[in-house]
Amino acid sequence: MTIDTQAVRKAILTPVVITSLIVGLLVGVITFGIVLRPDVTSMGNSQYNRPYPMPHQYWATTDEFYMFASGGQQGGFYVYGIPSMKYLSEIPIFATDQAWGWTPENPEVRNMFTNPWTGEIVERGDTHHPSMSRTDGVYDGRWIFINDKMYGRVARVGLDTFRADEVVWMPNITGGVHGFSVGPNTELAVLNIEHEQVPDQVIQEHLGIEVDRINGPYVAGFNGIAIDGLPGGDGTMEVAWQVWGPWHHDMARIGWGVSDGWIINTSYNSERALSAVPMFGREYDYLYFWNIASIEKAIADGKYVTTEQAPDVAVISWKDVEVYMTKIPLNPHGLDISPTGKYILTSGKATTLIVAVDMDMVLEAIESSDFQGEELEVPILTTDSVRAASMDLGLGPTHIEFDNNGFAYVGFFVDSDAKTVPLGGPYIEKHGMEPWKVVDVLPAHYSIGHISIPGGDSAQPYGKYFIAMNKLAKDTFLPHGPLITESHELFSIDEQPAVLIDQMALGPETHYSQGIPVSMITPNVRGVYTLPAETEPPRVEYDYENQVTDVYMDVVRSWFTPDMFTVPQGWQVNIHMTSQEQAMDITHGLAVDNYNVNTSIDPGEIKTIEFIADKDGVHWFYCMWFCSELHMEMRGRMIVIPQDEWNAEYEWSPS
């Protein structure tokens, strides 16, 4: 066969053929794109696909935010990545957590566990509200603070080591705190007393309220914690004052921007009831505005008392400070401030109503004494004079977060969804929509408790993602017994309607969580602790007077030095370990057979473990972190000799 190339050339040049080629091309593209191409919806051909095969470091290089999730009864934090929804770590704080080596055998942990007034070692806790350190109202990535609801403790966690390193205890109370919030420059934190108390007689007298332990009326208030948190500060915390009054408070915020200088909090029990049903006794409760300068002035003016337990903490009566309140429908809880500090959104959780209070209007109403009466000497701001909006949005509203585009997101426990609402006022130019109307509904599985948008409680939300922290998960994952873990659901909110991207389970029980950009954390994360130039030489010392054996022990792959020591039965043993490792991820452990001791030691860490050698005989200790191929041989012996057999010849000596 021969080809008439001239004819072909001519044919190719005709417009009809060119058109035909183009038509064919388009039909081909469309056919492949629509008919032959895999279904992008069901196959998930999106930016959130994971690659197949998976390259190593995929998860480390694609995450955009860290999420620090309050652990609730876990007692510390869970940490995960967004959008990977990959669990990263936990940060134990208020509860013993052996997995993380967080046990009171370590004196540093024991010190954080120890009630400073009673000496009790408290190994249980209930972390609630995390609050990132911030500068000018914007997250600065230095620390995250969190409170323990059961005991009224606050901890500071360094975002370099992911470890708690200071705990302060609130005096004069018996636990039962709730809302916690750090101020816009990490100079002050406020911690609310949720569970009403019978305080010290001195406090009762100062308030002029006599409290009967059975019948009340109980009193409550909030704690002010001074933090050395301005730029250059080391984050040291000190309880500075307590304001006490007739009402308990649950959620707390320290304002910024328009609301700068004010502590804003709620009460769901303005009825001052002592059991659940009467706490729903009237159709409204209050949102409170406390002027911080007036608290400082009360102290400067000497209008305070102190207690024997806390001689340095000023106890102030609500009557001696500037405070206002406004009515909010039945049992409010959620309380969140928009990025500029202008709007305070709060929800009556036993209603369908979300109220937007305008701080500019509040300040004007205060200025003009626009009150509609008072209760227990506190002026009530006229409802209509301070509300920007009252929205009927759905059943069981909980918390509110804000994005970077002028939207508020409200979580609903009963409706099992979150609703997106454009903010009014100056935010309208961001979104160009009619404000205060629902524009999107994000379905949740199921029963949202808290919600989070990175930076969503600050002057600079980062937006992009919304996380629903659901209290019920039921059928979301494989069944796993009667105790069902929580679910976190990730939505993309760069688009409307928002899109559900992923779901993950976490252990019991996350509360409020904060997301922060990866770029603010990773440069400061420490992989190893720096060893001092000289470390303790390995040795064993016997203190006969105090009946203490001090063991100075080097720990390195894969030996303990010394790997044998003797101790008279009944003595205290202090093992002072120095990890001579300087390689990342080479954590060792020290478990003592039959001795209820099990802890970890990170690379370069210096750590002490203390216990009583109460059982005689040979007790092996071993590294329970798989540290090297020779890991199982990394063990040694503690030989406990009965005191009546002990003599100085049994003392360990370097061989």
Add this chain to the structure above:
Amino acid sequence: MTIDTQAVRKAILTPVVITSLIVGLLVGVITFGIVLRPDVTSMGNSQYNRPYPMPHQYWATTDEFYMFASGGQQGGFYVYGIPSMKYLSEIPIFATDQAWGWTPENPEVRNMFTNPWTGEIVERGDTHHPSMSRTDGVYDGRWIFINDKMYGRVARVGLDTFRADEVVWMPNITGGVHGFSVGPNTELAVLNIEHEQVPDQVIQEHLGIEVDRINGPYVAGFNGIAIDGLPGGDGTMEVAWQVWGPWHHDMARIGWGVSDGWIINTSYNSERALSAVPMFGREYDYLYFWNIASIEKAIADGKYVTTEQAPDVAVISWKDVEVYMTKIPLNPHGLDISPTGKYILTSGKATTLIVAVDMDMVLEAIESSDFQGEELEVPILTTDSVRAASMDLGLGPTHIEFDNNGFAYVGFFVDSDAKTVPLGGPYIEKHGMEPWKVVDVLPAHYSIGHISIPGGDSAQPYGKYFIAMNKLAKDTFLPHGPLITESHELFSIDEQPAVLIDQMALGPETHYSQGIPVSMITPNVRGVYTLPAETEPPRVEYDYENQVTDVYMDVVRSWFTPDMFTVPQGWQVNIHMTSQEQAMDITHGLAVDNYNVNTSIDPGEIKTIEFIADKDGVHWFYCMWFCSELHMEMRGRMIVIPQDEWNAEYEWSPS
């Protein structure tokens, strides 16, 4: 402009135009398919993609296996799904874990924590080797058993409730156990003593070995636990016997199939050394074969002693049972049996060698007394007479698993990979390859400790997936401080080369893990506990003689009944809670402010919490599980009255 339709029709009909259309179509398809279409390799267009948007229940409906991962120093289990690699839950066992309500304030937990001989409450543990219940060598989905290395305890976990419900303690030892294995019909389990001991004088005399507590030689052995685990059994465990001898043992297996009737274990310290370096003193150690019938015969023949601590547990000398051993290169650890029971693969962890011992050859060598000498009265099987293969595969071999296609997988700590090797003998017909040669290498990040294939230690591996449990994760996820969590890597092994599908992090520190098909677990999972027809009526009882207050409390959304009770200071308080919930996922909690008490109560559960009311005053208790919109109001008061103020009028009465 007019169109010459005739000309168009003619032009359309020409072969050149038709060809042009076809060419265009093909170019279009190819262009879109190759150039314009998203890169399917990097975008992950595979069966493992997640859909976008994500439909609810995606993760619940796509998982194929549950993974039960031994938690190590976490003290229990982690549970996740495969292939989702989604964390599902944890199962606390040997260590206090407040997140899961697993605290000794609950007498059932305290009972499991209590050393039966000393009464000590042991709140730390180190879970090591899980072992699924099985029938005829095949997983049957009833229970999973696991041991605590620190204390020599074994627990049974029901795979219906995902909760531990029985713990047995090994007598005569001071902890330091390691390998644990359940027999092919869940009738017997074996638990090795890894850390050499100074046993009771009775045992020393029976063995004819006098042990000096400082200089040794120490002795060890293994425990036999009888289980009521044949079909219809309730899983009750009882320590039946201990075999003691000169050597410690680490990994343990009870054989099946070809190796039925034998306990097979290893020792990395056949040197009987007392510190790490000399444990590497000689170039070989041993693999041991213990005839189970000979242990039973020794007991029947009265060749045992008992101790004062455990009068019901027969202590047997290694000299009175049938035992053989064979040399394995330097410090073996991994020890795994192929699905038919024929091959025992073991690795010298300080070498590059994997040895395949053939059980048929072992039985023949025993039959023909083919020994190459003996040590401490134990015959040594002639090396060449029992080895099917000795493979030089890589640095730092750890453990071995098997798939359903006749392949063995070996993990390497130093090489940071796993190698796939076809088995010989009867397995050749499955894979048709030359046996005992590496056919695939699975890269790990980094330093594999344990590995797992669903069913991979049983007579019926399910295959399909391989999980590398890496000891180092370093850069796999976002950095999170000096304590870096572990990584689990999922590979598809339905194809060769295997493909890395996903990576996940888990808390410290997973050891061996077992995967089981979803279909064997989900039908039996309980979402709620069934309440008895009559439950305790709510009330408070005062026992003046014993100084105990019993509070019978109903718990239901969202009230405690009673929500107030009084107690004289110093008395014990027993709160007997009944959850009246019968809805899935409605778990409540009981936290007592200032009282170090924090626990959970699942739907339909009946649970007691005991503590001493040592602090006077008003102490709120509250539900710390977000259980309903009225959750925060779900609280009540314990009022502790000093004894000198107490009188019967303070007694709580129904109002």
